[in-house]
Amino acid sequence: MASNAPLFSAVSSSARQLLLLLRCIAFTKKALVRISADGLRFSTEEGSTMESFIFLEKALFTSYTYNPPPPPSSQDDPPAPPTFEINLTSLLETLNIFSLSDPNSAKRPGGYDDFAAHRLNRHAGINAFSNRTLGVTGVCTFSYDGPGTPLSIHMSEAGVTTTCDLTTYEADNAEEIPFHRDDLALKTIMRASSLLDAITELSSMTPASIAIHASPTSSSSSRGNPNANLSLSATGALGSATVDFTTSTSSDTPVLETFHCAGRIRSNYRFAALKAAQRAMAAATKVSVRVDGEGVLSLQFLVEVEGVGSMGGGGGGGALPVAFVDFRVVPLVEGEGEGEGEGSGTERE
Structure with missing residues (x-):
């Protein structure tokens, strides 16, 4: 691995789709991010009574590269995947930068009008993740050099480019709400x-x-x-x-x-x-x-994602790639x- 290569980098062909996915868990200002060779995991929590998480597998990205640092010696275990906190509100505002004309973007997350409009679109035969309802896509590049460095987001569309560096914070060692799948x-x-x-x-x-x-x-x-x-x-x-x-x-x-x-x-x-x-x-x-x-209580939502990624994660027969959004409630x-x-x-x- 080259010395100047980032620890992680990925490219998405549609920033707007990632925005819609991350909005599903945006009930708090901060999110915990975990980077691995298989994808990105975002999680949010409210005290110890409710938590949510979404895993964006690497197949949802046009390209995905993870270069973990090698262990100090051959006798040591591989280092743990990098984990850090970011301001989720700032991330959503960054991803939304090319869709300010969307009337729903000015509404607070969870507003009734968003869901009323969604149901009207559903009955009209328009998928919530269809480009027909979005009007914009935007190419988005993520990169992260390692602990203490920002999460950099570079976005471009129609000749307009924007780069944002989001400050990363040391993650708390909060435990997940236990859920017994065998009971x-x-x-x-x-x-x-x-x-x-x-x-x-x-x-x-x-x-x-x-x-x-x-x-x-x-x-x-x-x-x-x-x-x-x-x-x-x-x-x-x-x-x-x-x-x-x-x-x-x-x-x-x-x-x-x-x-x-x-x-x-x-x-x-x-x-x-x-x-x-x-x-x-x-x-x-x-x-x-x-x-x-x-x-x-565990709620696991299956979301079909249209127009994201090209790494072969969508399966055969023209099936759309999917993402899972999980909520756990005490x-x-x-x-x-x-x-x-x-x-x-x-x-x-």
């Missing part, structure tokens, strides 16, 4: 748009918490449709509402594509935590909803769910 109380795969519609509907109640009810038989909801296998309910200052889903349907495209629930469960979560995932719901086609034995404990008439916490039968 699942609930697992279902559903259309992300259906989950978005449910959260939007429940938002009108201005609730503090949301309850997830699930049952292997069609009697999961203690209030509402007795035929539901999965129910989301919320109570707020303006009243209460319940959204039900069932596996019993004659539709060729059921909302719940798969459903597994060993016994009746009910878990409560901060409503703001699920609302923070609305951008991911709007961008994704499917979502995997899982609850482990401790009540930790359940409320007894007494935390203000406004929830049935109490809080996690129940499992």
